[in-house]
Amino acid sequence: MPDITVKLPDGSEKQVPEGATVLDLANAIGPRLAQAALAGKVDGALVDIERVLSDGDVVEIVTDKSPEALDLLRHSSAHVMAEAIKALHPEATFGVGPSIEDGFYYDFKIDTQLTPADLAAIEERMAQIIAEERTFDRAELTKLEAHDLFEGDPFKQELIDELPEGEIISIYREGVFTDLCRGPHVPHTGRIGAFKLMKLAGAYWRGDSSRPMLQRIYGTAWFTQKDLDDHLERIEEAERRDHRKLGRELDLFxxxxxxxxxxxxxxxxxxxxxxxxxxxxxxxxxxxxxxxxxxxxVYKADVWKTSGHWDNYRENMYFFQIDEGGGHVNDYGIxxxxxxxxxxxxxxxxxxxxxxxxxxxxxxxxxxxxxxxxxxxxxxxxxxxxxxxxxxxxxxxxxxxxxxxxxxxxxxxxxxxxxxxxxxxxxxxxxxxxxxxxxxxxxxxxxxxxxxxxxxxxxxxxxxxxxxxxxxxxxxxxxxxxxxxxxxxxxxxxxxxxxxxxxxxxxxxxxxxxxxxxxxxxxxxxxxxxxxxAGAFPAWLAPVQAVVIPIADRHLEHCDSVRARLAATGLRVEVYADQEPMRVKIAKAQQQKVPYMLVVGDKEVEADVVSVRERTRGDIGQMGLDDFAKSVLEA
RNA sequence: GCCGACGUAGCUCAGCUGGUAGAGCAACGCACUCGUAAUGCGUAGGUCAGGGGUUCGAGUCCCCUCGUCGGCUCCA
Missing domain, CATH: 3.30.930.10 (Bira Bifunctional Protein; Domain 2)
Structure with a gap:
């Protein structure tokens, strides 16, 4: 069989037999590359690993290190989820199921409304499909054939309608699920290392509120369990930082x-x-x-008529009427x-x-x-x-x-x-x-x-x-x-x-x-x-820049004086005067993420200084008030 | 506005298939007066989001409204 020549990204050329696929090429380069190969990129376009190469193609092997790898994985994950849904709900018809940042989703219509508890069953089914290492089988057809194949599926029909005339349409088959799909996919479902279904939501078909509402499941997928765990950890970190939670805890709003x-x-x-x-x-x-x-x-409605808001932004505005007396009623808009x-x-x-x-x-x-x-x-x-x-x-x-x-x-x-x-x-x-x-x-x-x-x-x-x-x-x-x-x-x-x-x-x-x-x-x-x-504001922004913490009640008076003198320099300072142990007050100040804690006990009263505890560094020793104020204001 | 979930004390939450509401933290009181992330004891605190319905009986079931959360959509 005659050989063909393909170019690799590093500029070198490689001879492979005619009819060789991307995977064959990867094998010819090295077995480890073939192991890692997910897909190919021929002349810049992503293709399946089973794609047959032509003479002169510029070919790149896509592995899990490639920038496109996660997209590929997630797109395939969306198909796996769709297969699971189809298996559990044979009447399901599907909208679109793309890869998105950090994951994927699929929109679909089924006869029942899913609840979050149903996600577990779908996940289980997906895990089975992944364990079976199913392949995504590509087929190509004409528009007419595609219309026939997806008969009774209004969403896919609509998508097919919009494809250019004469274009070859590809479908991917995997178990009970066949999808209109440009591809490519990972070589088999087993390449999906770790996934999790995240949430259930409603979504209008094509994002249009005048069209039917479909159900949508969001998921995330990664090559390794560790990557998934890291991702979930990032989500938790974001939750810890949630401004609604911190806003309440820090008493901001x-x-x-x-x-x-x-x-x-x-x-x-x-x-x-x-x-x-x-x-x-x-x-x-x-x-x-x-x-x-x-x-x-507020302005009289005339202003909003001139500006165009009256005609074009009305539903978003608060309007009200005022009786001006003498039978005159005016519209005003906020x-x-x-x-x-x-x-x-x-x-x-x-x-x-x-x-x-x-x-x-x-x-x-x-x-x-x-x-x-x-x-x-x-x-x-x-x-x-x-x-x-x-x-x-x-x-x-x-x-x-x-x-x-x-x-x-x-x-x-x-x-x-x-x-x-x-x-x-x-x-x-x-x-x-x-x-x-x-x-x-x-x-x-x-x-x-x-x-x-x-x-x-x-x-x-x-x-x-x-x-x-x-x-x-x-x-x-x-x-x-x-x-x-x-x-x-x-x-x-x-x-x-x-x-x-x-x-x-x-x-x-x-x-x-x-x-x-x-x-x-x-x-x-x-x-x-x-x-x-995360609520730990730099000192210039912090609503309270420093708290003064008396060690015992007898230090309170001095603390008030410290507060007053620091306030006079423009600092925002509070005294924690409650009858609690110092360590409790420190815990509270840390929790409130106050940048500085100023501890005042016998020694500090004696020398008219404060012991400064910095939020992140801990105790940084005694300081005179002027020096402290200066260091904060200059920070 | 649409789809779904949720709403129990200030906060976080428990309360099985309906039988008349509970914890921790916070608050308040008392004791402790303390040296760098949480002292002990006690007290008080709820129209179970609001309204309507089913029932002998509703936090629990149904309906409506409000709000919150996750999406969709919108963003002159």
Missing amino acids: SLHENAGAGLPLYHPKGARMLRIIQEWLRQELYRRGYDEVITPH KPMNCPGHIMVFQNDLRSYRDLPMRLFEFGTVYRHELSGVMHGLMRARGFTQDDAHIFCMPDQVHDEVIAMLDLVDYVNGVFGFEYTAEVSTKPEKSIGSDEDWEHATDSLKSALEARGMEYEINEGDGAFYGPKIDIKLRDAIGRTWQTATIQVDFNNPERFDITYRTAENTEARPFMLHRTILGSMERFLGILIEHY
Whole structure:
């Protein structure tokens, strides 16, 4: 049999017999590679290990070390789960079952509603399938054949319909389950080292709330039990850091059933933290040429009609009627956004090009009637405060303004030690504004990112209808990402409110408007910080920076004096005066994650010093009050 | 809004197939006055989320509402 020649990733070439598969190639290279082989990559496309090679193919062997390996494993796991479901519920029809971050899911329709207890039975069945080391058998058919094969399965029919005419459609068969699937899969089910079904949920077919609701099972899968255990440990770590739990334990905020969903109440310590962050950011904004404004929380409906919210954002707004007397009744709306207020400030005077750019910021509390199912502690609430700003500028100023915003983003994230990435969203199908404006604005965003040497991804067509935007996603201490800052160009509002400025040529022109938040929602950002720091805030953020701990009652008076003198330097200090042993007070302070504990006993009173215990380092010895205050304030 | 689970003391939770509510921590009181992560004893604390229904009897079963949790969706 004649040989064919394939190229390997390192540039070398290998001769294999005609008809050889990826697995044959792996075997020819080495038995250990063949053992580890999961799939192949031919000319950049993932293929099954049984795929027959052609002369000239560039072939890479995919093993569990490859970046694609987990995706492959999880996709195969989804099929195994589907087979288990099909075996237990023969009437099941299936939607889609992709691999996702950390796992997989499959959507399906069966006659009964599953309960969490049913997951165990499915897991058991999956374990059997895995033990049997079943293969995923690929077959190729035409669209017509595929329609026949999946007769009676409306979901697969719909998916098949959407495939391009004439395309070869592949299916994978494994036990009782046959699926429309591009593939590839791992060589056999035995390669799934460890898996666990995580949760049961409802999901609309194709994410569309007007379509049927399917059942969805989420699972996770790994090559080894250890990897699974590590993953479960990470989930537990995230639970320990949950801001809702820590918010209660650290007495930062609460939620009350009677107050209404999504309306958190901030306790003294939580409020203090929000104000610390706010004041820090305010000073930074002043330094960067912003001016603060304060605008109303409610406007007459006319404002919302002008802005378009009345027509387009109504379901998300709180409206109410007021009897003004004399038979006049007015509609008012509580602001879901700050833009109209800032625009009215801009509009209040004739503006000249000399006034631009005009940077107005506000810590603006807004209310949005979010759907009842989406609330999540501080992360998703109905009332929250944006660190909002609107920049009114000329088109050729956009670039520099965006650079300045990115610089601010970088500074702010650096303070908290967040790494971050950027995404640019471009013109969607439905949009307003001229193509030139879109192009100019999008280019300005991109070039600003480039000028700062930042990498970015493009979300094609994902911009708002009124302009392109940059989204910033940051990565917290345990690797989770959060979308915070948004820099958004707005072609809509300048139009709607008909705002203009005088150019150098004494003509009227429409300013560009940039909308941006750096933290996003102050409260949500606090939630992110709680989870990022696991409640153990750096001293500058900590609501209580130090507690003074008397060893015995006779030291109380001196403790009060210590507290008063430290408070005079601006430190936030409490005395733990309860009649408990010192070690109990230390335990409580540690639990409250207070950065410093100042122990005062006979020796300290005598020398007018405190014994400093640092939260993480323990006892660091005696210090004078001035030195202590200085060390904290400088930290 | 939709699907599912859940809601018992301030917190964490127990309470079998219906028989009239319990623990630990916290709180309060008393004793202890203590040297770097939890002293002992005692007291008090619940319209079992709210409303309706079934039943001789409901924390437990059914319905509605509110809220929470996990998803979906939305995010001008």
